[in-house]
Amino acid sequence: MGVWTLVGFILTIFGLLLYVIFARKEEAQELKRICPQCGLSVPARRNFCPSCGKQLVVAQGLRSKTCMFCGRKITQDATFCDACGKAQE
Numbered sequence: 001m002g003v004w005t006l007v008g009f010i011l012t013i014f015g016l017l018l019y020v021i022f023a024r025k026e027e028a029q030e031l032k033r034i035c036p037q038c039g040l041s042v043p044a045r046r047n048f049c050p051s052c053g054k055q056l057v058v059a060q061g062l063r064s065k066t067c068m069f070c071g072r073k074i075t076q077d078a079t080f081c082d083a084c085g086k087a088q089e
């Protein structure tokens, strides 16, 4: 086993380490949301803020309606459809 085998081995480990770190970073950014009440960064899968207890996820169907033109789900108070842009009544 020569020096270059060792160097190659170390570089491979280093590359894997970097990959893991960056993959985790992206995942962490993707799966976080900011609590509108206290500003805490909360994992997106949590429905309530662990700090102030504010509900972060609005239950589907409660505050949403269906676009009468394209059928996409939009918020109840939306004046225009996000998908097709048509005005709602």
Ligand SMILES: [Zn+2]
Pocket (backbone or CB within 6 Å): 035, 036, 037, 038, 039, 040, 049, 050, 051, 052, 053, 054
């Ligand atoms: Zn909060």
Ligand SMILES: [Zn+2]
Pocket (backbone or CB within 6 Å): 067, 068, 069, 070, 071, 072, 081, 082, 083, 084, 085, 086
């Ligand atoms: Zn629409």
